[in-house]
Amino acid sequence: xxxxxDEAYVPTDRIQYFPTADEIEVFKTAAEQKxxxxxxxxxxxxxxxxxxxxxQELKRPLVTxxxxxxxxxxxxxGRYLLKGGETVWEDGPVTRAVKMGAICYLxxxxxxxxxxxxxIHPLTDHRRELHIxxxxxxxxxxxxxxxxxxxxxxxxxxxKELKESxxxxxxxxxxxxxxxxxxxxLLIAECSVSESIAxxxxxxxxxxxxxxxxxxxxxxxxxxxxxxxxxINGGIAPRRAALAxxxxxxxxxxxxxxxxxxxxxxxxxLQY
Amino acid sequence: xxxxxFLASAIAxxxxxxxxxxxxxxTDNTYTDGTSIFVDKALTGxxxxxxxxxxxxxxxxxxxxxxxxxxxxxxxxxxxxxxxxEIYRCLQLNAGQLPSSLLSRYAHPARIPITSxxxxxxxxxxxxxxxxxVRPEFGVIRPMAxxxxxxxxxxxALSQRELEGKLNIGFVDEHDEDEETGTSKLLDMLKxxxxxxxxxxxxxxxxxxxxxxxxxxxxxDDEGYGxxxxxxxxxxxxxxxxxxxxxxxxxxxxxxxLQESQAPFKYPEWSDNTQSYTSDHCHVMEYEPWExxxxxxxLGLDHSHQLxxxxxxxxxxxxxxxxxxxxxxxDLDALINHSIDLTTGHSPDExxxxxxxxxxxxxxxxxxxxxxxxxxxxxxxxxxxxxxxxVFVEALAKALSRLGDQVALYGFHSWGNRLVRFMRVKxxxxxxxxxxxxxxxxxxxSGYSRLGxxxxxxxxxxxxxxLTHHRLLLxxxxxxxxxxxxxxxxxxxxxxxxxxxxxNKGIACACISIGSDKTDRGLVKTFGETAYLRCDKIAELxxxxxxxxxxAIASAAG
Numbered sequence: 042x043x044x045x046x047d048e049a050y051v052p053t054d055r056i057q058y059f060p061t062a063d064e065i066e067v068f069k070t071a072a073e074q075k076x077x078x079x080x081x082x083x084x085x086x087x088x089x090x091x092x093x094x095x096x097q098e099l100k101r102p103l104v105t106x107x108x109x110x111x112x113x114x115x116x117x118x119g120r121y122l123l124k125g126g127e128t129v130w131e132d133g134p135v136t137r138a139v140k141m142g143a144i145c146y147l148x149x150x151x152x153x154x155x156x157x158x159x160x161i162h163p164l165t166d167h168r169r170e171l172h173i174x175x176x177x178x179x180x181x182x183x184x185x186x187x188x189x190x191x192x193x194x195x196x197x198x199x200x201k202e203l204k205e206s207x208x209x210x211x212x213x214x215x216x217x218x219x220x221x222x223x224x225x226x227l228l229i230a231e232c233s234v235s236e237s238i239a240x241x242x243x244x245x246x247x248x249x250x251x252x253x254x255x256x257x258x259x260x261x262x263x264x265x266x267x268x269x270x271x272x273i274n275g276g277i278a279p280r281r282a283a284l285a286x287x288x289x290x291x292x293x294x295x296x297x298x299x300x301x302x303x304x305x306x307x308x309x310x311l312q313y
Numbered sequence: 314x315x316x317x318x319f320l321a322s323a324i325a326x327x328x329x330x331x332x333x334x335x336x337x338x339x340t341d342n343t344y345t346d347g348t349s350i351f352v353d354k355a356l357t358g359x360x361x362x363x364x365x366x367x368x369x370x371x372x373x374x375x376x377x378x379x380x381x382x383x384x385x386x387x388x389x390x391x392x393x394x395x396x397x398x399e400i401y402r403c404l405q406l407n408a409g410q411l412p413s414s415l416l417s418r419y420a421h422p423a424r425i426p427i428t429s430x431x432x433x434x435x436x437x438x439x440x441x442x443x444x445x446x447v448r449p450e451f452g453v454i455r456p457m458a459x460x461x462x463x464x465x466x467x468x469x470a471l472s473q474r475e476l477e478g479k480l481n482i483g484f485v486d487e488h489d490e491d492e493e494t495g496t497s498k499l500l501d502m503l504k505x506x507x508x509x510x511x512x513x514x515x516x517x518x519x520x521x522x523x524x525x526x527x528x529x530x531x532x533x534d535d536e537g538y539g540x541x542x543x544x545x546x547x548x549x550x551x552x553x554x555x556x557x558x559x560x561x562x563x564x565x566x567x568x569x570x571l572q573e574s575q576a577p578f579k580y581p582e583w584s585d586n587t588q589s590y591t592s593d594h595c596h597v598m599e600y601e602p603w604e605x606x607x608x609x610x611x612l613g614l615d616h617s618h619q620l621x622x623x624x625x626x627x628x629x630x631x632x633x634x635x636x637x638x639x640x641x642x643x644d645l646d647a648l649i650n651h652s653i654d655l656t657t658g659h660s661p662d663e664x665x666x667x668x669x670x671x672x673x674x675x676x677x678x679x680x681x682x683x684x685x686x687x688x689x690x691x692x693x694x695x696x697x698x699x700x701x702x703x704v705f706v707e708a709l710a711k712a713l714s715r716l717g718d719q720v721a722l723y724g725f726h727s728w729g730n731r732l733v734r735f736m737r738v739k740x741x742x743x744x745x746x747x748x749x750x751x752x753x754x755x756x757x758x759s760g761y762s763r764l765g766x767x768x769x770x771x772x773x774x775x776x777x778x779x780l781t782h783h784r785l786l787l788x789x790x791x792x793x794x795x796x797x798x799x800x801x802x803x804x805x806x807x808x809x810x811x812x813x814x815x816x817n818k819g820i821a822c823a824c825i826s827i828g829s830d831k832t833d834r835g836l837v838k839t840f841g842e843t844a845y846l847r848c849d850k851i852a853e854l855x856x857x858x859x860x861x862x863x864x865a866i867a868s869a870a871g
Contacts, residue, residue: 121657221409244409248323248410251322252323300320303316307412307414308412
C-alpha cells in the first residue's frame with residue numbers, strides 16, 4: 042500500500058448541516074479539551090458530513106482516511122520510498138495531519154485491523170505525541186490536532202469490533218436519522234425538490250425504518266433520500282427514482298424489492 | 314411473501330403478513346387477526362392496498378386489543394360503527410406517517426365525530442343513530458379472531474399463544490348472535506378457553522413421574538392432550554398413514570412432498586439387543602414446510618448479529634498471506650521495504666514472500682434441527698427452546714452462506730420408525746434468502762426424535778455433497794433421542810452406530826443444546842465430550858462455538 046490515502050480537505054463551498062441533537066456543542070467542547078471523538082450511527086445518516094461541517098466551523102483542515110483491512114501502521118505514519126536508488130521519506134496521513142494541526146478523520150475505523158489503530162493511541166491520550174520509528178523522531182502534537190473516528194455499530198460490527206482500549210480513548214457521539222421535519226427541510230435545501238415530494242419521501246423512509254430488522258439489513262438512509270431527490274430533480278419520475286435509489290440499493294432479493302416497490306407506490310405519487 | 318407485507322408491517326409497527334382470501338359475502342371482506350391481514354380478492358388493486366393499510370393502521374394504533382375485541386363479540390352493528398370511527402380517528406392521528414394519497418382519498422367527513430381514544434370510539438359506536446357508512450375498503454372487525462390480542466405496549470412481543478398461531482381460530486359466525494342483548498353466548502366460550510393453564514399441572518406430574526424434558530412430550534399442547542402418549546395430530550397422521558390424505562384442521566397440515574418418487578428413504582437401525590441391524594426399519598420422508606404465514610421471528614431476542622460475528626470467523630483463512638518468510642512469490646510491498654531497510658541501514662525484515670495457501674473455504678454444513686414436541690418447552694423469560702434454536706440456526710445459516718459455504722438446514726421429527734419427517738428449510742443448492750427464513754418460521758415443533766434415522770438420512774444428504782473436502786453435520790437439539798420403541802440403551806446404541814457410520818465416511822458430527830439447564834448424559838455419551846456443546850443461554854453460544862466446530866472438523870479430518 043503505497044498510494045496516497047488522502048488530501049487535506051479544505052472545503053470551498055459552505056457546508057450545510059442539520060443537527061440531530063447537541064452534537065455540535067459536544068464536538069466543539071471535545072475539540073477544545075483535546076479529546077478524540079468517535080461518531081457512531083447508521084449508514085448514510087450524516088457522520089462524514091458532520092465532520093466536514095465541524096472542520097469548517099473550527100477552521101481546521103481535515104484529513105480523511107478511509108479504513109480498510111490492508112491498512113498498516115506505516116500506511117498511516119509514513120514510509121521510505123525508493124526514488125532512483127535514493128530513499129525518500131514520505132509522511133503518512135496521520136503524520137501530515139499532526140504537522141498541519143488538522144482533524145484526522147478515520148472513516149469506518151472498525152474496518153482497519155486493531156493492531157493498526159493502536160497507532161493513534163499515543164496521539165489521543167495525555168502523551169499527545171507521535172513517535173516515528175523509522176526516523177527515530179518524536180513529533181509533539183499541536184493543540185488543534187484532533188482524531189475523529191466513525192463507525193456503524195450495526196452491520197460492520199457483525200464482523201469486527203473496535204478494540205476496547207481504542208474505544209475508551211474517545212468521546213462517543215451517537216447519531217440517528219434526522220427528525221422528519223428536519224429531514225424534509227434538508228431535502229428541500231439540498232436537492233431543491235418541492236415540499237410535497239420531500240414530505241412523501243420522508244414518510245416513505247420512515248415507514249421503511251419502522252420495518253422489522255429481519256427483512257432488511259439496512260434501512261433507507263438520508264443519503265438514499267438525497268440520491269432519490271436528486272434523480273427526481275434531474276427529471277426521473279418519482280417512483281422510478283425511489284426504486285433505483287432505495288429499493289434496488291437496499292436489497293437484491295426479488296421478494297424484498299417487491300415489498301419495497303409496493304411501499305413506494307403507496308407513498309409516492311405518479312407525478313407531482 | 315405478499316408484496317403488501319412490508320407496507321402492512323411498517324404501518325402496524327410489528328411484523329404482519331398479508332393473505333388474499335376469497336369471500337362469497339359482499340359485506341364480509343378484509344379483516345385481521347393481529348398477525349395476518351386477510352384481504353378480499355374481489356377488491357381492486359388500489360382498494361386492496363387501502364384495505365390492508367386500514368387494518369394495519371388499526372393494529373398500529375392498538376385499536377383492536379382484546380378488551381375491545383371482547384366487548385365487540387356478538388355486536389356486529391357496533392363493530393361496524395366502531396370500525397368507521399376508529400379508522401377516521403387513526404387516520405387523523407397518524408397523518409404524518411401515512412401516504413398522502415391515502416389521506417386525500419379518505420378525507421374526513423365532517424359529520425363523523427373524531428373521538429379521543431379507542432375506548433371513546435367504542436362508547437360512541439353504541440349509538441345507533443349515527444348510521445355511519447362503511448366503505449368496502451374498511452373491511453370488517455372479527456372480534457373472535459382478536460379476542461386474545463395483547464396490546465403491544467403492554468406485552469412488547471406477541472404472546473406465546475399468538476406465536477403458535479393459535480389466534481387462527483375457525484370461522485365463527487358472529488351474526489347469529491342476538492344483537493339486542495348486547496352480550497354474547499360466545500362469551501361463555503371465552504370464560505372457559507381451551508387452554509386452561511394446565512402447564513403447571515402437567516409439569517408437576519412430569520416431575521413426579523421422573524420424566525426428563527424429553528419424556529413429557531406434548532406437555533405444552535394447548536389442546537390438553539399432554540397426558541396422551543401421542544399427540545392427537547400424530548395419531549391422525551398415523552391412522553392416515555396409508556393414504557396420507559387431508560388431515561383435520563387442527564392436525565399437522567399436509568406438507569408438500571419433495572421427493573420425485575413418493576417412496577420413503579429406508580434406513581436400517583442398530584439393535585442393541587441383537588447386536589445387528591434391522592434393515593429398512595426406518596422410513597424417512599422429506600417435505601417442504603407448508604405455506605401458512607406466521608410471525609415467529611424477532612421476539613426481542615435477536616442475537617443474530619452477535620452470533621454472525623463469531624460464526625464468520627469459523628474456518629476463515631486469508632486467501633493470500635503477505636509478508637511470509639517462505640512462499641512462491643515475492644510480496645512486492647515487503648520486498649520494497651526490505652530494500653529500503655537495506656539502503657537506510659536498518660536491519661531488514663526477511664519476510665518478503667507471498668504465500669498462497671489452499672485457503673478457499675472448503676466446508677459443507679448440514680444443520681439438523683430437532684423440532685420434536687419437547688422443544689416447545691418455555692424458559693423462564695417465556696421463550697421456547699424451539700425459538701432459541703431457530704434463531705440460532707438461522708443466524709448460523711446466514712453467516713455461513715455469507716461466507717460462501719455450502720449450507721443445508723433441515724428440521725426433523727418422528728412418530729415411530731415408519732414416519733420420520735425431514736422438513737427441508739434449505740437444501741445445499743438453494744440460495745439463502747427471505748424464502749429460507751420464512752420456511753424456518755413455519756416449522757412447528759411436534760412429535761418425537763428418532764435420532765439414528767435422522768443422522769443416517771442427513772449423512773446421505775451430506776455425502777452427496779462431494780464438492781467440499783470438509784463436511785459437517787451439526788445437530789441442534791434440546792435433549793436425547795426418544796421415540797416410540799426408541800429409548801435409553803437401545804436409542805443410545807443406535808445413535809452411536811449412526812454417528813460411527815457418518816464419521817467413517819469422513820463427516821464431522823457435532824451436537825449443540827440450547828436452553829436446556831443440564832448436561833444431557835445421553836448426548837455426551839453418544840457424541841463424545843468434545844463434540845457436545847451445551848448452552849443455557851443463546852448469548853453464550855457464539856463465544857464457544859468456533860472452537861467447538863473447529864475441533865469437530867479437525868477430528869473428522871484426522
